[in-house]
Amino acid sequence: MSSPPKVLAILGAGAWGSALAGLARYKGHQVRIWSPSLGNSIEEVVADVDLVLSAVSMPGVSPTSTQIQSIKLKENIPIVTATKGLDTETTFTPSQIWSSRCSDHPIVVLSGPNLSKEIEQELPATTVVASEDINAAKIVQQVFSSKRFRVYTSSDPVGTELGGTLKNVMAIAAGVCDGLHLGMNAKAGLLTRALPEIIRIGTHLGGQTETFFGLSGLGDMLTTCSSDLSRNYRVGYGLAQGKTLEQVLSDLGSTAEGVNTTNVLIEIARREQINVPISGQVYRLLNNQISPQEAVEALMERDLKPEFSEKTIPPKL
Numbered sequence: 487m488s489s490p491p492k493v494l495a496i497l498g499a500g501a502w503g504s505a506l507a508g509l510a511r512y513k514g515h516q517v518r519i520w521s522p523s524l525g526n527s528i529e530e531v532v533a534d535v536d537l538v539l540s541a542v543s544m545p546g547v548s549p550t551s552t553q554i555q556s557i558k559l560k561e562n563i564p565i566v567t568a569t570k571g572l573d574t575e576t577t578f579t580p581s582q583i584w585s586s587r588c589s590d591h592p593i594v595v596l597s598g599p600n601l602s603k604e605i606e607q608e609l610p611a612t613t614v615v616a617s618e619d620i621n622a623a624k625i626v627q628q629v630f631s632s633k634r635f636r637v638y639t640s641s642d643p644v645g646t647e648l649g650g651t652l653k654n655v656m657a658i659a660a661g662v663c664d665g666l667h668l669g670m671n672a673k674a675g676l677l678t679r680a681l682p683e684i685i686r687i688g689t690h691l692g693g694q695t696e697t698f699f700g701l702s703g704l705g706d707m708l709t710t711c712s713s714d715l716s717r718n719y720r721v722g723y724g725l726a727q728g729k730t731l732e733q734v735l736s737d738l739g740s741t742a743e744g745v746n747t748t749n750v751l752i753e754i755a756r757r758e759q760i761n762v763p764i765s766g767q768v769y770r771l772l773n774n775q776i777s778p779q780e781a782v783e784a785l786m787e788r789d790l791k792p793e794f795s796e797k798t799i800p801p802k803l
């Protein structure tokens with residue numbers, strides 16, 4: 487069963503907003519795109535639409551949601567957030583910010599292993615749409631599902647977006663690992679240890695354990711940590727080659743959310759006393775406190791311990 491064509495507003499004309507616009511048009515929907523760089527009116531773009539989707543990068547979430555808050559949208563339409571980041575000021579996730587500003591509308595998170603370049607090449611991909619309002623998630627599932635894009639629903643929006651957000655930190659670490667040519671044993675060790683670290687933080691912040699084993703967690707980590715299409719991976723790779731962070735970001739010319747996410751995550755981890763060894767080394771590296779080689783040594787020489795303990799992953803598992 488497919489939904490009748492709808493009118494969608496996409497906020498953000500970057501790589502991800504453009505790729506999502508392509509997927510919606512492929513399904514026959516009418517798409518209007520707003521972005522500060524286009525200089526068009528956000529009021530006109532969202533007027534009478536059936537769905538609003540935000541794909542702005544993290545610095546745009548607060549100002550954009552504030553603008554939408556003051557506009558009368560069609561009653562009860564879903565607002566979809568596709569941003570993967572944490573807010574510097576509040577440490578909130580994008581869906582928490584959208585929920586606080588637009589409480590009259592169901593907020594739906596869209597997140598998964600979704601490198602926009604592959605989607606633009608029309609390669610098949612999967613994703614998750616998650617909301618506390620499962621009917622809203624089902625509407626968004628219908629809007630975007632096609633033979634190119636298989637969309638699953640979930641009732642865990644915070645877990646779904648935290649998987650996509652926290653794996654960006656691990657993608658930087660994976661880029662360092664490959665940039666230093668540490669081999670597949672090291673890479674498997676890093677990614678396997680990364681997952682319980684993501685779960686430890688993600689569940690502490692309200693996500694459900696099983697969500698992190700799904701597409702938006704493990705799935706997105708596998709994609710992002712193995713592809714040089716990932717900008718976060720390229721940040722780590724560039725640092726391992728001896729480039730400065732400034733050089734790497736300037737070569738990238740596009741958003742690598744993991745840099746800001748690492749800084750916010752470490753603030754949360756210190757405040758909430760969460761053990762985050764891999765993220766801690768990524769933080770030190772990004773903030774010029776250690777070299778890539780020293781980060782590897784610090785991880786290898788940590789206190790010895792059992793592989794599994796109550797602190798490694800939640801006891802439920």
Ligand SMILES: NC(=O)c1ccc[n+]([C@@H]2O[C@H](COP(=O)([O-])OP(=O)(O)OC[C@H]3O[C@@H](n4cnc5c(N)ncnc54)[C@H](O)[C@@H]3O)[C@@H](O)[C@H]2O)c1
Nearest residue numbers: 498499500501502503542543545546569570601602741743
């Ligand atoms: N590119 C991908 O493959 C991909 C896939 C999934 C999720 N994401 C996530 O989607 C988000 C956007 O990524 P992208 O690749 O499109 O980045 P991008 O750098 O290509 O585009 C960022 C967009 O955000 C807008 N923006 C930035 N600051 C703003 C502000 N203050 N106010 C309003 N708008 C602002 C820009 O105008 C631009 O349209 C990120 O959180 C990213 O992690 C990206």
Ligand SMILES: O=P(O)(O)OC[C@H](O)CO
Nearest residue numbers: 598599600601716717718
């Ligand atoms: O290019 P990145 O590192 O922002 O990764 C893009 C997506 O998040 C992959 O799912």
